[in-house]
Amino acid sequence: MKKIFFFIAIIFSLNICLAQSGFVREKNNLFAKVDYSFYSATNFKNFEGKSITTAKFKQKAILLYAEYGIAKKLALHALFPIFKQNGYKSTNTVSGIGDVKLEVKYALLTKKFPVAISVAPEFTTGKKNLFATNKSDANQKINLPTSDGEFNVWTTLAASHSFYPKKMYINVFSAINFRSSYGNRNFQNQSLSGAEFGFKIKNKCWVSTKLNVLSGIGKKPQFADFIRSDGTAFTAFILNGLYEIKNNWGITAQYFNCNNLIVKTKNTYEANIFSVGLVYQKHR
Numbered sequence: 001m002k003k004i005f006f007f008i009a010i011i012f013s014l015n016i017c018l019a020q021s022g023f024v025r026e027k028n029n030l031f032a033k034v035d036y037s038f039y040s041a042t043n044f045k046n047f048e049g050k051s052i053t054t055a056k057f058k059q060k061a062i063l064l065y066a067e068y069g070i071a072k073k074l075a076l077h078a079l080f081p082i083f084k085q086n087g088y089k090s091t092n093t094v095s096g097i098g099d100v101k102l103e104v105k106y107a108l109l110t111k112k113f114p115v116a117i118s119v120a121p122e123f124t125t126g127k128k129n130l131f132a133t134n135k136s137d138a139n140q141k142i143n144l145p146t147s148d149g150e151f152n153v154w155t156t157l158a159a160s161h162s163f164y165p166k167k168m169y170i171n172v173f174s175a176i177n178f179r180s181s182y183g184n185r186n187f188q189n190q191s192l193s194g195a196e197f198g199f200k201i202k203n204k205c206w207v208s209t210k211l212n213v214l215s216g217i218g219k220k221p222q223f224a225d226f227i228r229s230d231g232t233a234f235t236a237f238i239l240n241g242l243y244e245i246k247n248n249w250g251i252t253a254q255y256f257n258c259n260n261l262i263v264k265t266k267n268t269y270e271a272n273i274f275s276v277g278l279v280y281q282k283h284r
Helices: none
Strands: 030-045 051-071 076-088 094-096 101-108 116-121 131-133 140-144 150-160 168-178 187-200 204-219 234-244 249-259 274-282
Touching: 030 249, 076 131
Parallel strands: none
Antiparallel strands: 030 051, 030 274, 051 076, 076 094, 076 101, 101 116, 116 150, 131 140, 150 168, 168 187, 187 204, 204 234, 234 249, 249 274
């Protein structure tokens, strides 16, 4: 159990950065989703990218996400993790709400090649410290917070292209996470970039594939802060599907894989994350 105190990290939410396209939702249009995600893993990558086997770690989460067009070329996004549960096989589970993100997105260019910029502050609404207890020794505890304990701001520039009348699109984006500090720790800033290709099948189902790359920028941390995701890096492959039912409702499913394809995975678990959700869309 003592090893776990040194090798725990909470993997990033699937919605690590909200606005990853150049499209901006039109005025009075709404997109909302409730999403349940889960994963378990034992293969942890330390600060040097070396594999370490831990007791099985499990995380479950329920996320609320929404986009609303508030004016021409301007939209507001929100992400609220209403439930996060963390625990090891050898501990009890602990839970709470996560950190809320609010994002303002503005269209710089429209028409064939839309480009948008967004700013998304993240607030420390979750629990900064949350201790799980070893099932076999009540004197041993491990900190599994639902918040990283710091205020940070994501800034994203994204571009897209629609192949209309074909129902296909591409997105590319680049983002920087300006991090602050928690306690006596100043966190390393982060860079996130990626690309996405999506298409529609038989007017009912949207399918998309994404490739994202996360890495640290600026001064490296003196030592990895595993609990607060300081010094984390990975490549992520994401497969997403959305099936339209009727009356503006739909269901969604997503697969997220953390791997070494472009950058070496550091300070996180190599895990397969699955999620399912319910979507509602309202058009003016």
